[in-house]
Amino acid sequence: MAYLLFKTIISAVIIVAVSEVSKRSSLLGAILASLPLVSYLGIIWLYIDTESKTQVAQLSRDVFWMVIPSLSFFIVLPVLLKTELNFYLSLAISTAIMVAVYFTMIFILQRFGVNI
Template sequence: MYYLLKIALTAVVVVAVSEISKRSSLLGGALASLPLVSFLAMIWLYLDTGSSDKVAELSRSIFWLVLPSLSFFLLLPILLKKGVGFSASFGISTVVMVCFYLGMMFCLKKFGIQ
């Protein structure tokens, strides 16, 4: 039952962003930009483990890995405005983002950040 609650609450957040974005892209963007998934993940992690250390580690990892994800949100609208189709724009933006993730993980490892 606990897992069903976690799934249902997480699904409600995603659907809410989608529905609100139909009416207002600014409000949908504001809601989507909130770290709701991160909030939920931290809450679920703490409730499952009772470990504030694990939550702190997750929070630190999220901080470092948010940076490469920004490339997706910068590149996607540029490609769409240039007339590249949605699927291609989405795919290219995703590939670039993954490359930035890999680069960030390489850099973090090089500097000893776990």
Template sequence: MVYTAIKVLLTAVLVVAISEVAKRSTVFGGILASLPLTSLLAFIWLYGETGDAGKVASLSYSVFWYVLPSLVLFIVLPLLLARGVNFWLSLLIASAMTAAAYALTASILARFGVTL
């Protein structure tokens, strides 16, 4: 239980730190947010809990394939906001389009025999 609380606290601190940096500089906030810090933490937590490098490798492989459809969010959201669409509606639309991109990616990967 303590270990889980530490994981949650460290992860939350990371997210808060990025948002605080972004208040001062969106460039530096963007750089920090674009780093695979969440993935690195997940790799560390997974390996620490299981000691299974194969699981970490499998997770890393999955992250690789699913980074591509996640980029839809970062394209659609600023385009909608720049066109004056309300923030919450823009976020909803961009999230829905990202979910569709994930589904499409999973379908394409399955068609080519890529199993994650």
């Protein structure tokens, strides 16, 4: 239980740090947010929990492939916001597009024999 609480606190601290740093500097906030901290922590937690290098390698490979579709969110959101569309609607549309791109990426990878 203490370990789960520790993981939760560390994760929350990172999210708050990104939010607070972004208030002062969008560039520094973007740099912090773009670091693969979630992946890094997830890899560490997975290894501590399983001690499986195979599972860590698989997660790392899968994260690589899934970063590509996640970029669609960061392309679409600012475009929608510049059109004066409501923030929450822009967020929802960007998320829906990102999810569609995820499924498309998985489909394409499977067609090329890459199993995710």
